[in-house]
Amino acid sequence: MDEGQQGGHGWAGTAGRTPEPDWAALADRNEQDHRRRKQRQVIGAVIGATLVIGGITATAVNLTGKGGSPTAAAATPSDSPFPTPAAPGPAASGDPDLSRGFTTTPEPSTSISATASKSPTAHSSSPTPAPRPDPLAVISTAGTDTAPLDPAALFPAQAPGIGGHTWTRVTTATTTPCWKATTGGLGNVLAPQGCQSILRATYASGTAAVTVGIAVFDHRSQADAAQAGYQGQLQGLVTPGSISFCTGPGCATTHGAIGRYAYYTVAGALKPGGATQDPTATAAAPSFATLTQDRLLARGH
Missing domain, CATH: 3.40.1000 (Protein Transport Mog1p; Chain A)
Structure with missing residues (x-):
């Protein structure tokens, strides 16, 4: 095949040829897509690890609560990537014992003073019996x-x-x-x-x-x-x-x-x-x- 035939089925010169892609731009875009995919994978891995740690922590707290040892459960949240809320102080718990790891709401107390306050009312409402007369008198x-x-x-x-x-x-x-x-x-x-x-x-x-x-x-x-x-x-x-x-x-x-x-x-x-x-x-x-x-x-x- 001569050169003229090849020219009829190949490129038809500069004027009719398709423009060549910007390989540098494509390479840069590809690099950006690769970085975004990698970031998403890292974020997904972090979220997955967080969920796993949170599940382990919740399980440990639950098991510790059933066993009656709040001290062991209190140490687990320190490994979590999220900040642990500060434990309420004595003013919130109403308990001066700072070694407790949980807060209990005090039950309403039935104090003696409440009962005693009713006694004078009941006593005052009942008539005072008259003293018995002296038989000799x-x-x-x-x-x-x-x-x-x-x-x-x-x-x-x-x-x-x-x-x-x-x-x-x-x-x-x-x-x-x-x-x-x-x-x-x-x-x-x-x-x-x-x-x-x-x-x-x-x-x-x-x-x-x-x-x-x-x-x-x-x-x-x-x-x-x-x-x-x-x-x-x-x-x-x-x-x-x-x-x-x-x-x-x-x-x-x-x-x-x-x-x-x-x-x-x-x-x-x-x-x-x-x-x-x-x-x-x-x-x-x-x-x-x-x-x-x-x-x-x-x-x-």
Whole structure:
């Protein structure tokens, strides 16, 4: 093939030829693309490593939290490429122990002061009970001692156990004026003090008998004066038609006073003669006096 034929199928001269590429620009662009791809790979690797480290850290913290050791978990975030938030200080946690690696919110405390603050309110709202009156003060004047005076109510039907015997009440009476229930000058002591009446009851155990008498006054001072001027004795009380006893001197007697009352006992035997002493009755008389005192004081409750 000659040169002219080759020229017809090859380049047709300078005027019709395609411009040659700028190889330097292409090389520079290729180099820039290569750098960008490398940067993206590096950034992707960094992000991947960060995610892996973050996952390891989260797993370690989770496992450490279940194991109850916050100290080991607190050291792990130092390897992370991201800054670790500063742990809250004592003011945020409310706990002066700086060795703790976590913050706990204090639970609302039920303090004693909260409970105590309710007590005065409850106490002040309830009415203060009135003080109980002194029983002795109640029975010291007729103005406050207003319960009925009935010998059947004051003296029990039986008095078991006194002196080892059972004593049965056989009769009762209320006598006015007072001197009719006395002998030996006792009436002369009671009358000037304004004695209103004498309540009597007789107890018997076999042939032994004790009569208990209560002289009633308006005020304690009158009863005390009668006690101070005591003389004579109480007359023994029997049912109508029975053998009288202790109607004169010779029987065992006791006397005392409490509140607006003076009380007496006379003890003897239910036998002919009227003034025969009986050891069983004599021994029981002080216990009957104590029983009477207690019954009178009970009126003040």
